[in-house]
Amino acid sequence: MTAQATPPGAAQRLPRTLALRLGVPVVAVALWQLAARARGSVFFPTPARIVDHGYHLWFSGPAERAFLTDAAVRDLLPSLGRVLAGFALAAAGGIVLGLALGRSRTVYALCDPVLQFARAVPPPALVPVFVVVFDLGTPMQLASIVFGAIWPVLINTAEGVRGIDPLRLDVAATVRMRPAARIVLLYLPAALPRIFAGLRLSLSLSLILMVFSELLPGTADGIGFSLTDAQTRSDLLTVWAVMVLLGALGHLLNSALLAVERLALGRHRAAHRT
């Protein structure tokens, strides 16, 4: 696809590309605006009102607090903290355990069925267990995120390590490379592309589980809470605004991860974005 999209005259085509890329979304939003205005349905407010509402709700605060309002501090920051902390823990745990498991065929064979089962369990199904164990609150939410998001990283890391070229291991044995050096110089680089594939899956799972764990009855703060709160008040404007915010947040986090991936993997994988 990209090969066809960037012929020699790419610079001349730029206006056309831009028009195509931005044209359709702009037209779609404009049509929505017109249709919503004409129908005046409570369920589908106009985009202008949604954006305006979101702005007033979260980003019209004082300048010294980066324009965040009280509602933003109460709802957005805790959620952001949870999703980042949960994802970081899942990533670290998954990579460490994956490296440990992937290096030995025997250990991997021992753990494989248990891992496959753990991965097959839909993570939300376990959240009620965490609610009983940790009670409602941040520890329960973190546990849910970590338990749901760790498997793709763990399994991908282990498989990446297993797929390492045996020749390189022989070389490492010949030069008597120390275990720590082996991990940094051999296993990690070999597994990195698969690790990042796992991280991308984990990130979207983290976001899903963050929202899910905050939607449960009894939670008191977070983006998910503001969503249920708005739902019970039939405040559709807030529901829509939260959705737009989550879309933007997801896009932002994903772009950040892709940027890190490109840095870590260098140019040779640049064409491989999914």
Place this chain on the structure above:
Amino acid sequence: MSPATVRRKRAGRARSALLGAVGVLVAFAACEALGRSGTVRSAFLPPASEVLVRAVELGGDTAFLNGVGATLQAWATGLALACALAIPLGLLLGSVPAAAQATRVLIEFLRPVPSVALIPLVSLLLGAGSETTVALVTYACVWPVLFNTVYGLGETDPLAKDTLRAFGFGRLAVLLMAGLPSAAPFIAAGVRIAAGTALILAVAGEILAGFGEGLGTFIAQAGMATDGTRDVLAGVVWAGALGLVINLALTAVERRLFPWAPEHRGSGT
């Protein structure tokens, strides 16, 4: 493959299976010991054997099985709808660069919206019922199938396309005769990934709705009962087993249909 290699492969597989069984037993014994010893309160982690017995008991419970049936129905309907939407769309986007560019911003914005966040909106729009679950499952499953279709089309052998074009076949014919077959293994991998996501969403939707029938509803209600952890975990065992069976079945189908396909590489989202 020489008979010796086949024999060695078989021996390797038998060894892995044996080790796997040992691993399962160790994990089971560890959970049992933790539950019995009292280091962890039994309300938190009931002994593994009790959970397993309860899970088997549930297999004879008609009401529970009906619930599982309802969950699976929502799962299958949502997945089928997602495929019906995503495969043609993916073929379009993958073969017409202008269409791909035009929809890119829209897709980049819609995709990262976490599907569970749609639950409040969809349940306000459609009410709480199976339509809501189906809509959520569909939304979540469209993405992996769509992206894998587009990606698979990108891997079409240019020579095959050129040859067909040289014989005077039109765009659509080239797409159907060269593009679709080469994209098919990727599409299948996308469907397999989507099937897992669909199960997550079906269960999550039911847990949050909290009523009606379904595996998620069972888990949610057991979670609220005092000392209900055993039932929750028994439900989790069922959910995990369903996920495992679905994944194994789809992997087997993929292997049979596309034995030439290399390690299916589509990573979905």
